[in-house]
Amino acid sequence: xxxxxxxxxxxxxxxxxxxxxxxxxxxxxxxxxxxxxxxxxxxxxxxxxxxxxxxxxxxxxxxxxxxxxxxxxxxxxxxxxxxxxxxxxxxxxxxxxxxxxx
Numbered sequence: 439x440x441x442x443x444x445x446x447x448x449x450x451x452x453x454x455x456x457x458x459x460x461x462x463x464x465x466x467x468x469x470x471x472x473x474x475x476x477x478x479x480x481x482x483x484x485x486x487x488x489x490x491x492x493x494x495x496x497x498x499x500x501x502x503x504x505x506x507x508x509x510x511x512x513x514x515x516x517x518x519x520x521x522x523x524x525x526x527x528x529x530x531x532x533x534x535x536x537x538x539x540x
Contacts (some may be wrong), residue, residue, distance in 0.1 A: 455490070458490055461487075462527055463531060465500060466521075469513050469514065470513065472491075472513070472514065499516065499520035500517060503515070
């Protein structure tokens with residue numbers, strides 16, 4: 439039996455959770471430290487933040503860079519694959535701004 443390929447299904451599997459688009463959107467600004475990124479998403483729990491960034495890293499949408507300093511410093515940035523979502527994420531942001539005016 440052949441599976442029918444659906445590009446939207448593929449996209450939604452990568453970014454279709456509550457938190458992934460928000461993490462990706464904030465990374466459009468450039469590399470950012472873990473704590474600052476999490477602060478930009480105030481409702482996300484530590485556990486969910488960790489799970490979300492791990493999934494995004496596994497799917498090659500973000501890179502995680504660990505600096506060998508004390509205290510530990512972790513920074514996230516978009517990969518080229520992640521950067522390719524810029525127009526989608528910005529369109530969602532624009533749509534949200536327009537619809538929140540209603």
